[in-house]
Amino acid sequence: MYQLLDPTRFVVFITGATSGFGAAAARRYVAAGGKVIATGRRGDRLEALQQELGADNCHIIELDVRDRAAMERAIAAIPAPFDGINVVLANAGLALGLQPAAEADLDDWQTMIDTNISGLVYTVRLLLPGLIERGGGHVVTLGSVAGEFAYPGGSVYGASKAFVRHFALNLRSDLQGKNVRVTDIEPGLTETEFSLVRFKGDEDKASKPYSGTKAMTAEDIAESIFWVTSLPEHVNVNKIQMMATTQAIGPFDIYREG
Template sequence: MYQLLDPKSFVVFITGATSGFGAAAARRYVEAGGKVIATGRRGDRLKELRAELGAENCHIIELDVQDRKAIDAAIAALPAPFDKINIVLANAGLALGLQPAAEADVADWETMIATNITGLVYTVRALLPGMIARGGGHVVTLGSVAGDYPYPGGSVYGATKAFVKQFALNIRSDVQGKNIRVTNIEPGLTETEFSLVRFKGDEGKASKPYENTKAMNAEDIAETIVWSTLLPQHVNVNRLQVMATTQAFGNFDIYRG
């Protein structure tokens, strides 16, 4: 089913690997025979992940993707065999708040833009030249169905994910002929820490989107990510939108006041 890469050269750089999609993808890639560079801001969780996966399979870096100099320094200091990166999973991202635009906290907007957009472009820009020089690789970005479909309270979050989508498509054009694949994974309703972060630790609010339904989980999305990257090299999945079976498209919102 998969074209498994040579484990000696199969290295994945993952941002946001302390929870959710990033942590699940790290586990799945190691299971598939690869080595993982797991990065994130929560050092304790990174250490737990390394203990679980083994130091020979998982190299950890405590890193904030908003810090471009730190990203560059971390990549420059990578030890062998983790320095020959094949796949970049630019996963770090978040949503904050669900208020209408006129009531939203501008600081939340700034954080989403800095992480979902600026952190993403820093990560990809730092790692792309090395993959090109080594003769190939794969950039995976984490978008969202919110990048296509608006919803109340999702103004800046949805806009950041629309950026991610277009950024990935444009990179795809830039790397034509360089044996670099680019894929934007666009999940829908998935139960992770996403809502807990969005509602700043309010477990009651965070659980509401998943009540009385069957959402996807982090492992479902990790499997989708891994599948897209381990297809034969001549196959590129440009965009992959994934939704829970219980999630579909609603009617237009028409004001009748």
């Protein structure tokens, strides 16, 4: 049996750590003995997370990934020992609305593009040089099954996640010889705040996707993130696509007149 990487040596930079996958991943890495830099827009939640995990294990930065200049300043100011980052979890992202394209809110589309694409690109580009200088590491991006399988109302969200998938695969080529691994995690139905954000706080609408079924949890996804980063350095998992057992790919949507 080959030797897994020592999780006590992980120093993980996480975007979108105030809830969902990001918060669950922070807890998983700290539980294994690692350290995390937890970032997000909601300072109160970051403070609660730091109190839970301990300041020696969790450094927090209130930050919006869409603000490139703020990202640059924050990354440059990370103190030791948290500055020895070797895992980057580019997790921040969201979906807004589910209207047909001709009725969708352009501001919602722009927010998804700015967060899911630009914010991810800023995160990865600003942290990659450090990973390379320190001898290697791992970049984990958060895609979605929506990046491969289309559904009504998912036009820009799905397109943004398709970008994430191909960005991750292209990074693999660019990083040959640098000892930096890249994995895209592509979850399906997972019960987090995702739908509550998508439907802008409407709890009735947000609960419907999970009604009568058993969705995955944030902890399920965090465990997969932890696993791929714990594999020996010579092993790179390009992508993991995950669905709840109760979810599958549907039939073709065929429009019929009359």
